[in-house]
Amino acid sequence: MINVTNLHKSFGDVQVLKGISTSFEQGKTNLIIGQSGSGKTVFLKCLLGLFNYTKGSIIYDDQTFTDLSEDEKRNLRSKIGMVFQGSALFDSMTIEENVMFPLRMFTNQSVSEMQDRANFVLKRVNLENAQQKMPSEASGGMQKRVAIARAIVNNPKYLFCDEPNSGLDPKTAIVIDNLIQEITKEYNIVTVINSHDMNSVMEIGEKIVFLKDGEKAWEGTKDTIFRTDNEAVSSFVYSSNLFKKVREMYLRS
Amino acid sequence: MNYLHNIGSYFLMIVEMFRKPTKQSVMKNLILKEVEDLVIGSLGIVAFISFFVGGVITIQTALNITSPLIPKYLVGFATRQSVILEFAPTFISVIMAGKVGSFITSSIGTMRVTEQIDALEVMGVNSINYLVFPKMIAMLLYPFVISIAMFLGIIGGMAACVYGGFSTLEDYITGIQLDFIPFHMAYAFIKTLVFAFTLATIPSFHGYYMKGGALEVGKASTVAFVWTSVVIILLNYILTQMLLS
Numbered sequence: 349m350i351n352v353t354n355l356h357k358s359f360g361d362v363q364v365l366k367g368i369s370t371s372f373e374q375g376k377t378n379l380i381i382g383q384s385g386s387g388k389t390v391f392l393k394c395l396l397g398l399f400n401y402t403k404g405s406i407i408y409d410d411q412t413f414t415d416l417s418e419d420e421k422r423n424l425r426s427k428i429g430m431v432f433q434g435s436a437l438f439d440s441m442t443i444e445e446n447v448m449f450p451l452r453m454f455t456n457q458s459v460s461e462m463q464d465r466a467n468f469v470l471k472r473v474n475l476e477n478a479q480q481k482m483p484s485e486a487s488g489g490m491q492k493r494v495a496i497a498r499a500i501v502n503n504p505k506y507l508f509c510d511e512p513n514s515g516l517d518p519k520t521a522i523v524i525d526n527l528i529q530e531i532t533k534e535y536n537i538v539t540v541i542n543s544h545d546m547n548s549v550m551e552i553g554e555k556i557v558f559l560k561d562g563e564k565a566w567e568g569t570k571d572t573i574f575r576t577d578n579e580a581v582s583s584f585v586y587s588s589n590l591f592k593k594v595r596e597m598y599l600r601s
Numbered sequence: 602m603n604y605l606h607n608i609g610s611y612f613l614m615i616v617e618m619f620r621k622p623t624k625q626s627v628m629k630n631l632i633l634k635e636v637e638d639l640v641i642g643s644l645g646i647v648a649f650i651s652f653f654v655g656g657v658i659t660i661q662t663a664l665n666i667t668s669p670l671i672p673k674y675l676v677g678f679a680t681r682q683s684v685i686l687e688f689a690p691t692f693i694s695v696i697m698a699g700k701v702g703s704f705i706t707s708s709i710g711t712m713r714v715t716e717q718i719d720a721l722e723v724m725g726v727n728s729i730n731y732l733v734f735p736k737m738i739a740m741l742l743y744p745f746v747i748s749i750a751m752f753l754g755i756i757g758g759m760a761a762c763v764y765g766g767f768s769t770l771e772d773y774i775t776g777i778q779l780d781f782i783p784f785h786m787a788y789a790f791i792k793t794l795v796f797a798f799t800l801a802t803i804p805s806f807h808g809y810y811m812k813g814g815a816l817e818v819g820k821a822s823t824v825a826f827v828w829t830s831v832v833i834i835l836l837n838y839i840l841t842q843m844l845l846s
Contacts, residue, residue, distance in 0.1 A: 398723065423725060425722070425723055425725035426724060428723055428724075428725075430720065430724075432719065434716055436716040436717050436720040438717055439717075449724075452626075453623070453624060453724065453725075454724075454725070508723075
């Protein structure tokens with residue numbers, strides 16, 4: 349579980365996060381949603397320790413992030429899997445080497461053991477025949493799946509995804525969403541997804557945190573989001589006519 | 602103030618480079634790859650430039666010796682001194698600032714832009730150690746490159762001297778053996794090692810701390826080349842003052 353309390357982050361005089369408090373539970377897909385510029389990415393980077401926050405606290409199970417030394421932070425990070433918006437695969441390595449990378453860095457497994465594990469997770473993301481391809485030879489959807497495979501290969505306790513569906517067609521986006529949800533249940537991990545894809549919200553939003561201008565404006569689930577009377581959430585989530593109609597049908601039924 | 606901030610950040614990067622080292626088996630492969638990219642990959646251009654610049658030094662020297670009282674073997678002597686003391690360690694290092702320096706800045710800068718460095722950090726890898734340390738170790742072989750530059754510079758001078766008809770082979774060989782001071786080689790290799798450290802770390806600093814997109818990667822490469830060259834020239838002056846005067 350990750351507990352966030354009164355999180356503030358400023359860049360110079362600009363206050364980007366203004367006292368966010370929330371928690372992310374194990375075995376659930378937690379979504380952070382909000383408009384561009386609402387502070388989602390900064391919030392995620394604070395959770396990952398890539399940005400130092402100005403005030404507040406982040407507690408990973410029993411470890412307060414700010415109390416940890418640099419080495420302890422690095423040890424904690426080795427339990428974190430991250431799927432970046434642009435996949436962030438290492439260009440100079442094959443897909444198999446990319447997936448094996450965390451194992452090479454943090455385990456003492458033999459090469460064959462690492463290959464077996466890499467092939468297992470690649471099979472899990474339906475990429476069993478792409479081991480020897482370079483990332484530049486893979487499509488956007490394949491790169492995202494490789495990034496997911498790399499994130500889960502070392503059995504992480506926490507999985508973070510920054511807009512995992514951006515740039516993907518709707519069908520592939522659903523495949524990625526379902527894959528993340530299945531993995532969350534299968535490995536019982538804390539998954540936090542940064543998204544502004546409304547399909548993801550409706551499909552896998554077991555907990556949704558809505559950010560507006562750096563503040564938590566609403567918190568709920570994919571079911572309660574239909575019934576919310578929060579104006580900010582409604583105008584964001586139901587901004588398209590299609591979703592307005594879906595909501596009307598849901599409320600009528 | 603910005604300069605001071607950058608200088609401070611540079612030295613902090615150097616300290617960070619030695620903290621939490623990457624696993625030995627992984628580091629060994631990284632170093633071998635860097636040796637191939639930075640050292641072996643530079644041999645061709647270094648050999649080409651050294652041979653012809655050695656020839657030009659000889660021709661310029663021979664053409665400027667107009668007095669019949671000056672012995673012809675001084676052409677070889679002047680070529681040897683120019684190549685060993687300045688051309689090979691300093692001039693080649695400035696060229697390497699362009700070749701190796703821009704490669705280092707652009708490769709690390711691209712990793713920054715595409716979030717690959719963030720990916721390393723999130724995984725708990727000391728990204729500075731992972732990216733910069735192997736480059737520094739690989740550049741310990743830089744004196745080997747400079748030795749080849751010295752050898753080919755003198756050979757190029759010999760070819761230009763003999764085939765250009767400026768003096769005989771015997772005179773040239775007498776000249777390159779004349780009054781040889783072994784400490785000059787030590788001086789050249791001390792400079793080379795200091796320049797090697799500069800060539801590995803300054804471009805890495807500019808790539809690692811760059812901000813922006815693809816355009817900024819190009820700008821960072823240019824800035825890295827300028828600053829690496831400036832630092833090499835300044836260090837050359839300081840080391841020459843300290844070691845030879």
